[in-house]
Amino acid sequence: MDALTLSRLQFAVTAMFHFIFVPLTLGLGWLTAWFETRYALSGDAKYLSMTRFWGKLFLINFALGVVTGLTMEFQFGMNWAEYAKYVGDIFGAPLAIEATVAFFLESTFIGVWVFGWGRLSRKAHAAAMWIVAFATNMSALWILLANGWMQHPVGYALRNGRAEMTDFPALLANAYGWIEFFHTVLAGWVIAGFFVMGVSAWHLLRKNQAEAFRRSFGAGAVFALVSAVLLAVVGDRSGVNVARNQPAKFAAMESVWETRADAPYTLLTVPRLSGEGNAVEALRIPYGLSLLAFHDPHAVVKGLNDIPRQDRPPVLPVFLGFRTMVALGGLFILLSAAGVWLWRKERLQDYPLYLKLMVFAIPLPYIAIQIGWLVTELGRQPWAVYGLLRTADGVSKSVTAGQVWLSLAGFTLFYSALGVVDIWLLAKYARKGMEEPVPAEAKP
């Protein structure tokens, strides 16, 4: 393999690994802050137990998100030097702003939260977690405005042999970035909701600390349901946005080959492995695809046959990934709605099968968010910046395949070991359940 392929593989490995840990923090921070606020306002020790329990899982998970983020910050320069030189003038700004306004905040206040139990008032301590939760989501916004620019470049001019920023407000207002932001953080919140439901279900099945885990389950279920419904709405907007701005990606997501108006939605599609056309197209819903793509039954949907071969993304993984993600998204609404309903009726423990199902459902939103990002990033290929810079033109010229082999092997082995330890720790503390702590009061 050449340095380009290896660099792409390394980016995929390091980004996907980073993204095993980040999404949970996006949502679990809010839930932990919520539990701690209930404790701060009511003094109810059960809420303190919940705060400590979910907060600890948050921390174990947070640690890997932070350290693997370092790699993300540096490898644009390491492996993608030509990319960095070409777009740094505009792409570097949101990354630098992210570090300055968001990452400093979360990294500093997580320390305050962990070590500040005996030093701060209850309310001030809860405020530290609100700040962490806010800052992690704020981080996501800047990163996704940067990614949104790669998907749909705006606010720049080609000058001095590079893309220079000319309009920062346009970068800020880039709808692509905002849709990605809402799509991603909502998906992270669904992950957190399912994580809390799944772990609580495990304990409810064993009748451990039933009251505290029922409360946790309820909060997780409501959070997951609201997020999953909003996610479907944003997902629809996202589809329209892709159809409008990235026709090649949209065509690959739906494996559409012929350009046509009044396009039907094909429920059963099997693309050819050769990457040319579909072997099976059955169960058509008239006008479905035109409606989906443009909210207009007669709109013209562009097919892959009208896109030059060198500008097409890989169809099969994008198509399969997209369908799987959408199906899982629907499942999340059903499962969390059932959870909310059973929790409201106080009948969770009458349905052990449902509880068992929810334990096994913990990985599903993780799978959905990973393949969702694969669709986004693979679907953008062959471009690094859509329509502006090809991925192949962005790779570092001075870095050899041998060097990337070494670093890729290093990252893969090292990350695998860390991942195993971290997930083992998460499982250990999740199974341990809650402690009954003595309320910690600030000493003057």
Place this chain on the structure above:
Amino acid sequence: MDYAKIWFVFWAVLWTGYFALDGFDLGAVFSAGLTARGEEERRAVFASVGPFWDGNEVWLVTAGGATFAAFPAVYAGLFSWLYPALALILFSLIARGVALEFRGKVAAPAWKAFWERTASVASFLAALLFGVAFGNLFRGLEIGPGGGYYGTFFGLLNPYALLTGLLFCAFFLFHGLLWVSRKTVGEQAERAARLAGGAWYLLAALAAAFLVYSWAATALFNNFLARKWLLLLPAGFAVSLAAARLLLGMGRRGAAFLASFAAIALFSLSGFAGLYPDLLASRVDPAYSLTVYNASSSAYTLKLMTGVVLVFLPVVIAYQAWVYRLFRAPLGREELERSGMY
């Protein structure tokens, strides 16, 4: 106004902030084997950096992000040319971070010992590698015609860069020992102070050797000779370094730590002042150097980022200072219990 020149200053300040802040937790952790005897003392060392190391590390992330935004060619060059070195720094920092976080999660002594050793080795490597990297920046890189890079990984391990690497280790060792002497109590604090007193001589000797070697092997002094007022920076460095030793001798450990903070900061700023206007100097021909004139972002981007830094960096400094105040108490047994919930 020339924003590229302002950004050279910000660039220097962000790296300097990183070295002066993360320096003490790297040093405190890699010297833990010297300062701590027994579980309770080790716990005190690791708890002393617990609330801070993550926030300190963000200075590095911000320095990296700011390099990307303000000097894209430097970001691209530095990280791709020094690819294997950068990968090693990343591995060290990742290992350091997880080791600090994992250490307290299982009570078994073997578990703790493993992560303590990992944290110490990784911290030492990070300190050494940053020194080697910046030694090469001071010395100049093999940047040739067409902006191509002709250096090799082993070429980075030249005597001058290795000396700078050892100097960084000595800086952080002294800084970390002072931190531990200020943050622990009793016999442990005395031990750390004694060790710091000894480490100072090592640091002073390496700093003197570095100055002589730099005079002989680099162009760092030219700026100081051309603009005499710049000599205030290295002079301030020498004064701070001496003050750190005197204050330590007087038993004023907090003040000695602040003096050591100033010494690292002024050393780092002196180095950057010597480099100016180069960010990445070429050893082959100064014409190939990446400078504030040929490597910066557009005026529009620099102006925007200047606003971001001027508004938000003071806020960051304010809340980080508040956190240092919040956790200022030395970690006696009672303090450890108070903060020891995680």
